[in-house]
Amino acid sequence: MLDEAYQALSELQDTHWWNVGARHIYRKLLDLGIGPSSKPQRMLDVGCGSGANFELLSEYGSITGLDVSTQALMKIGARPTLGLVQASVDALPFATDSFDGVHLLGVIEHLDDDLAALREAVRVGKDGAVVLLLTSALPILWSHHDEANLHRRRYLRPQLAALFAQAGLRAEVLSYQNFFVFPATLIVRMFQRFTSSGPRFDVGKPPEFINRLLIKLVSLEAWLLGRINLPIGVDLVALCRINKSCG
Numbered sequence: 097m098l099d100e101a102y103q104a105l106s107e108l109q110d111t112h113w114w115n116v117g118a119r120h121i122y123r124k125l126l127d128l129g130i131g132p133s134s135k136p137q138r139m140l141d142v143g144c145g146s147g148a149n150f151e152l153l154s155e156y157g158s159i160t161g162l163d164v165s166t167q168a169l170m171k172i173g174a175r176p177t178l179g180l181v182q183a184s185v186d187a188l189p190f191a192t193d194s195f196d197g198v199h200l201l202g203v204i205e206h207l208d209d210d211l212a213a214l215r216e217a218v219r220v221g222k223d224g225a226v227v228l229l230l231t232s233a234l235p236i237l238w239s240h241h242d243e244a245n246l247h248r249r250r251y252l253r254p255q256l257a258a259l260f261a262q263a264g265l266r267a268e269v270l271s272y273q274n275f276f277v278f279p280a281t282l283i284v285r286m287f288q289r290f291t292s293s294g295p296r297f298d299v300g301k302p303p304e305f306i307n308r309l310l311i312k313l314v315s316l317e318a319w320l321l322g323r324i325n326l327p328i329g330v331d332l333v334a335l336c337r338i339n340k341s342c343g
Contacts, residue, residue: 108300109148113307114274117314119152121273122201122228124318125335126156128269129226130197137196140220142185142213143203146171150178157196162188186212190220197221199228205247214263218338227265227336231256233272233329239285251332265336269321272329276313281330 109115130137137157141149144161145168153159160179163169169180183189185200186209198217204210217227232242232250242250251259253270260267274281301307317326321333 109146111307112301113310113314115148116311117274117317118201118230119149120311120315120318121230121321121333122149122152122199124321125228125269125333126153126197126226128322129228129335129337130156138194139197139199140188140190140195141199141201142188142217143200143206144168144172144180145202147173149199149201153199154178160190160195186216188216188220192219193222194220195222195225197226197228201228201230203231204229205232205242205249205251206245208248210248211259211262214259214265218264218340221338223338223340225338227334227338229332229334229336230273231332233332237281237285237330239288241285253332256332256334260334260336264338264340266339267334267336269325269333269335271321271325271333272327272331273317273333274314274330275317275326275328277310278329 139153139157139159141153141159141161144150144163145165147161150159150161150172158179160181161169161172162181162183162185164182164184166182169182172178172180181189185203185207198221200213200217204213207213214227221227232247234252235250238250253272257267257270260270272278302310320326
């Protein structure tokens, strides 16, 4: 990502509706995938950025955070139970069968070889481990925001399902996310195609009452997950299971 994108994300990660709402989604999926567990879980947060999801993920086990960016990792405060690693997503410096959970949250859309990254996640995950993934959806929404974030693509649901199958992952949940904001987002992105002057990171925090309303809407989407797959949305979210006996 561009430097200003890292700075903006760091400033908004605790309060912005998208970040707060995403954590509601992640919690629901982790509850579905892991649930109450008496054994310690070892979790790998791939592309952890400045650690926006560490507090949530640590509820499910010990966390190792990995990112290629020195700038992002330097924004993370010292935590005695946290391991931090600087490395590339498609060449994870861990032994095979090391983790009970692997998280790729806003990662694969940045990569030239998304399949290699997913295969690495499968390699370092144990048999039966969960892979939690979030990525950008729908090519029609492509804009200067994607360019500022150095995205390579936005995905369709069938495209992502096929990618999982190639990597050896079985999707237990694969749904669009941010369904309720999709119409407004589509209108804004279409307008921006005619007015954009180049890459620009354009996510700012809305007025507080709108921010709270949007958090409630994404919370509703979290409640719906596991019951239905949302038919469209700005993002795609998935809970996958590693089954190495079929590999």
